[in-house]
Amino acid sequence: MEKPKSSFLVMIIIIIISLTLITVIMAAEQPQQQPQRIKTKVVILGAGMSGISCARILEEAGMEDYVVVEADNRVGGRMQPYMFQGISIELGANWIEGTVGNPIWEFKERLSLEGSISNYSDLWVFDTVSKTRFRPNDNPRWIDLQNALDFAANLSRRKRESAEPDVSIKVGLQLGGWRAKDPVDFALEWSQTDFENAHSPDESSLEHELPGDTFEIFEDEMYMITDQRGYVTVVHDLATSIDSNKIILNSEVQRVNWNSSDSIEVTTTDGRIIEAERAVITFSIGVLQSDRIQFVPALPIWKQEAILMSEMVTYTKIFMKFPFAFWEESEFILYASERRGYYPFWHNLNHPKYFPGSNVIMVTATKTESMRIEAQPTDVTITELMAVLRDMYGVGIPQPLAVKIPIWHKNPWTLGSYASWPLGLTAGHKSNLKKAVDDRLFFAGDGISQLIGYVHGAYLSGIETADSVLQILGFNPTPRIENVFALSH
Numbered sequence: 001m002e003k004p005k006s007s008f009l010v011m012i013i014i015i016i017i018s019l020t021l022i023t024v025i026m027a028a029e030q031p032q033q034q035p036q037r038i039k040t041k042v043v044i045l046g047a048g049m050s051g052i053s054c055a056r057i058l059e060e061a062g063m064e065d066y067v068v069v070e071a072d073n074r075v076g077g078r079m080q081p082y083m084f085q086g087i088s089i090e091l092g093a094n095w096i097e098g099t100v101g102n103p104i105w106e107f108k109e110r111l112s113l114e115g116s117i118s119n120y121s122d123l124w125v126f127d128t129v130s131k132t133r134f135r136p137n138d139n140p141r142w143i144d145l146q147n148a149l150d151f152a153a154n155l156s157r158r159k160r161e162s163a164e165p166d167v168s169i170k171v172g173l174q175l176g177g178w179r180a181k182d183p184v185d186f187a188l189e190w191s192q193t194d195f196e197n198a199h200s201p202d203e204s205s206l207e208h209e210l211p212g213d214t215f216e217i218f219e220d221e222m223y224m225i226t227d228q229r230g231y232v233t234v235v236h237d238l239a240t241s242i243d244s245n246k247i248i249l250n251s252e253v254q255r256v257n258w259n260s261s262d263s264i265e266v267t268t269t270d271g272r273i274i275e276a277e278r279a280v281i282t283f284s285i286g287v288l289q290s291d292r293i294q295f296v297p298a299l300p301i302w303k304q305e306a307i308l309m310s311e312m313v314t315y316t317k318i319f320m321k322f323p324f325a326f327w328e329e330s331e332f333i334l335y336a337s338e339r340r341g342y343y344p345f346w347h348n349l350n351h352p353k354y355f356p357g358s359n360v361i362m363v364t365a366t367k368t369e370s371m372r373i374e375a376q377p378t379d380v381t382i383t384e385l386m387a388v389l390r391d392m393y394g395v396g397i398p399q400p401l402a403v404k405i406p407i408w409h410k411n412p413w414t415l416g417s418y419a420s421w422p423l424g425l426t427a428g429h430k431s432n433l434k435k436a437v438d439d440r441l442f443f444a445g446d447g448i449s450q451l452i453g454y455v456h457g458a459y460l461s462g463i464e465t466a467d468s469v470l471q472i473l474g475f476n477p478t479p480r481i482e483n484v485f486a487l488s489h
């Protein structure tokens with residue numbers, strides 16, 4: 001019995017040794033994978049709205065020696081259509097914010113992008129204390145809030161004109177006589193501040209977020225895109241004249257080495273080294289604030305400070321599909337919870353304006369609530385959502401057929417949803433954010449733009465940065481956006 005066992009063991013050992021030897025020999029015979037080297041004049045990092053609008057301007061000016069490098073397998077960045085139960089919804093950007101003179105409106109007209117203006121006053125409020133619902137328009141607290149918002153907006157304009165120091169939106173509202181005291185107050189206030197800025201009134205800059213640079217220039221109508229081609233069609237349209245070989249997808253930038261004065265070396269995780277004279281960096285403020293991109297040498301302190309003083313907020317739209325619609329027919333429903341910002345704002349996508357018959361409702365969460373939701377298992381979130389809906393519509397409502405919870409805060413290529421203007425970020429920081437480093441590292445994107453946090457800001461920032469690069473390279477760009485910026489100062 002002993003003998004066959006030991007010979008079997010010897011055989012196994014011989015097989016293992018032989019296999020190991022074969023593997024070692026094969027590995028030695030494999031040619032060492034060389035990093036792929038690409039030489040170009042300009043490298044654009046990121047193929048979102050700002051990266052593609054920048055590329056388009058270079059192309060139009062005849063500066064064709066550039067490449068765009070993108071980590072994702074698609075262009076568009078935070079403009080992301082998603083097929084949800086038979087309809088294409090937008091996980092990221094959804095509205096053209098401000099329709100008068102907004103350059104994105106021109107795309108909407110030319111591309112016939114379907115959608116409609118959201119009517120935020122078509123709203124029911126559900127009070128969780130009295131378990132009653134009301135229309136806010138005649139509500140005395142709503143009127144108090146509107147008066148305080150008007151006061152704060154005027155104060156904001158005065159501050160801007162006379163260069164008085166900035167304060168928070170909370171201070172502006174308090175000076176206007178508003179103090180949120182109960183769940184209804186919290187919800188009404190949230191709908192007028194956090195819903196747009198994705199951070200609370202005590203964190204927001206009054207001067208830049210109420211009413212905000214965008215709404216001062218383009219007025220306050222918001223056009224929600226429901227087009228089944230997706231909002232990203234605008235980026236695709238910009239990219240039509242760009243040779244697709246110039247856009248390198250699935251290539252994540254790891255390192256930007258600008259040590260040598262001759263060239264910048266961009267290293268990607270898939271083994272590419274791109275050498276360029278200039279780089280245009282369009283990563284989100286969240287990515288720039290993280291340590292995911294190694295700059296060698298580190299960016300100068302003035303640049304780092306401007307980046308770190310900025311803020312990347314998280315804004316999450318959660319989509320729920322039901323067998324039938326059991327909620328109000330209004331466009332919006334506000335849930336006035338004792339906990340401020342707890343699943344507050346429900347958007348009826350079943351409304352005739354949006355996706356009639358879809359039986360889809362969307363709820364928005366922001367900042368810390370978004371981060372909390374991203375950190376917990378999906379079934380916990382669904383249980384919380386259902387408890388809120390049962391509170392409003394009774395225990396007899398059906399379970400959802402599907403739920404989509406997008407991830408933005410933990411997404412390594414966004415690290416948040418959009419840039420916002422926190423209290424403490426000054427015009428000086430903002431100008432340093434935009435300023436090129438050593439006339440070689442240029443920055444563009446929604447966080448760099450004065451029209452911070454929006455598609456149109458990213459678009460204009462891409463154009464403006466392309467013009468600066470062209471100028472340095474000796475081309476003669478036509479400045480296209482002076483008028484918009486003149487209005488914003």
Ligand SMILES: Cc1cc2nc3c(=O)[nH]c(=O)nc-3n(C[C@H](O)[C@H](O)[C@H](O)COP(=O)(O)OP(=O)(O)OC[C@H]3O[C@@H](n4cnc5c(N)ncnc54)[C@H](O)[C@@H]3O)c2cc1C
Nearest residue numbers: 046048049050071077078092093094095253445446454455
């Ligand atoms: C949930 C949500 C709702 C929004 N709602 C609206 C709205 O209604 N209206 C509006 O105007 N705006 C809205 N926005 C903001 C708008 O989407 C952005 O301002 C705009 O799309 C930003 O474009 P960008 O080019 O500056 O950045 P991005 O779109 O982020 O482009 C940067 C690109 O860089 C890539 N990248 C990141 N890291 C790396 C790396 N290491 N290597 C290579 N590539 C990398 C990214 O994948 C991305 O494609 C919303 C955003 C979100 C997330």
